[in-house]
Amino acid sequence: MTAGRPRADARAETTTSPSARRPHVAIAVVNLPAERDRRVIRECLALESAGYRVTVICPRGRERLRQLPGSRDTTIRSFAQPFAGTGLLSFAAEFAWAFLCVAWHLAVLVTRHRVVAAQVCNPPDVFWPLALAMRATGRSWIFDHHDLSPELYACKTAAPRPTVSRLLIWFERLSMRFANEVVATNESYRQIALTRGGCKPERVTIVRNGPAAGEISAPAATEPGGDKQIVYIGVINEQDHVDRAVLAAERLVGLRGRDGWEMVIAGDGECLPALRGMVDERGLGDVVRFTGWLQAPEVDALLRGATLGIQPDIFSDMTNLSTMAKTVEYLARGLPVVAVDLLETRRTAGAAGRYVATGTGDEFGKALDELLDDETQLAQMRVIAQERFTSVLAWEHQAAAYLGVWRRLVPTSPDGSS
Incomplete structure (x- = not known):
């Protein structure tokens, strides 16, 4: 008989299970599925390890x-x-729906699964x-500042x-002011948290984007005189x-000329169809290759064999103050980068x-x-x-700072309990 059998998630919540002894925390990210957000993946793995x-x-x-790839049990x-769409009304509807969905799931996690703190990206x-x-219920909240929303709106x-x-700007300020701690991706974002966000310095921690050293394989051997490869990776x-x-x-x-080199564009996004059309119209199909979205091991393999990385972002308030994750991915493999001076x-x-100078x-x-x-050179x-x-x-450097934020808010004991 199964009528009286407890549900699997209820069994996971019993105080005798190892998972119940670990403090349960939630992370909300709404602009990408978690399995495609490498920063969120690294944050989850760091939290599991701690x-x-x-x-x-x-x-x-x-x-x-239903489980994050590569994780223990996230x-x-x-x-x-x-x-999802374009235009002001579409964005408003998308954000309102995301708010309702996150609120519902978070309420379930707090009331039924003992979540003690949350982070929103x-x-x-x-x-x-x-x-x-x-x-208000005694639980902590972290604001992980991925993008400058006012500047992003202006450039789009x-x-x-x-x-x-x-x-x-008002919503950004409230997001920072009402958080226990703010995580900034670089020094410029930290300064915005201190000035525009009105945060105290001790509440703002820099945690940069980038891969772990363990994700990086040894550089691939390249044959002298072989084709040279210029790579773009990221959202399009x-x-x-x-x-x-x-x-x-x-x-x-x-x-x-057309021999001895190629450009590889690895990624996906709303402009990919138009970009493919642009390549076809200009007769560049023999020197520009598209790979689509790549998983982390595929990114590593591509960059290890490349010659140069390109960061084509042009100047705006958004790009000037932001660190592009692709640039750190390039540097991690010893790949020089060509970019606008931001x-x-x-x-x-x-x-x-x-x-x-300008990125033409x-x-x-x-x-x-x-x-x-x-x-x-x-x-x-x-x-x-x-x-x-x-x-x-x-x-590895960033994880230490990131875990320091969590440990201040939700300390863990040697047996994994809070």
């Missing part, structure tokens, strides 16, 4: 996963997102009412509305300006980068062409890239 039990609330991916509670910055509710909108911009949306990489490839054809990009890559196809093409023919930049990663950027 004795926490983790549940992630996120949009439902194609595979409808659970995924997903929701459908029927309102922006965008959007709409979850501050949940921070108030959590803190041809004519930003001042009222919307002011509302986004309007604000990413990956079309600049295609224009750079077109300029390279004019500078060095504040946080230069802080990240230093002398492992070659910088152009002509500027990128010329810089790439020069470096492809300069093995001495490339070798020096590879050494600098690997040193930057090993000493500062590797996730």
Whole structure:
């Protein structure tokens, strides 16, 4: 008989089970399924290793996963997102639906699964009412600041509305003020938390994006005189300006012909169909190759065999103050990067980068062409890239700071209990 059998999740909650003895925490991320957000994956694995039990609330991916790949037992509670689209009304509907879904799942986790603290990753910055509710019940709340929502709106909108911009700044401030702690991805984001967010310095911790040293394999052996490879990895949306990489490839054809090199664009996003069309229209199909979205081992294999990485983001308040995850992925494999001269990009890559002024196809093409023919310079930049990663950027350094935030709010005992 099964009528009186307790449910599996109820059994997991008994005080005698190992999972029940570990403090249970939740992470909400709503702009990507958790299995496609490498920062969130690394955060979950770090929390597991430190004795926490983790549940992630996120949009439902194609595979409808219920456990985070590579994790010990991190659970995924997903929701459908029927309102994703473009335009102000679509975004408003998408964010409102995400808020309701996160609120529902979080309420279930608090009341039935003993969640003691939560972290929310922006965008959007709409979850501050949940921070108030959590803190009112004695539970902690962390705001993981992934993107600058006001600046992101400005760079994705041809004519930003001042009222919307002011509302986004207000929501951002409330998101920071009502959190116990704020996690910033770089120094510029920390300064925004201190100024625009009104946070005290001791409440803001920098945790950068980037892979762990353990995710990086040894560089692939390259044959002398073999084809050289320029790589872009990441999201392909309007604000990413990956079309600049295609224009750079077109300029390279004019500078060095079509033999001996290729450009690989690895990623997915709303602009991918248009980008494929652009390559076809310009007759670049023999020198530009698309791979689609790659998993972490595939990214590692691609970058280990590459010659250069390209970061085609052009200047905006958003890009100037943001650290691009792809840049750290490049540096982790000792891959020099060609990029527009942006504040946080230069802080990240230093002398492992070659910088152009505005990011036109002509500027990128010329810089790439020069470096492809300069093995001495490339070798020096590879050494600098690997040193930057090993000493500062590797996730091992970031995980220590990240876990320090959680331990201040939800200490764990040697047996894993709070």
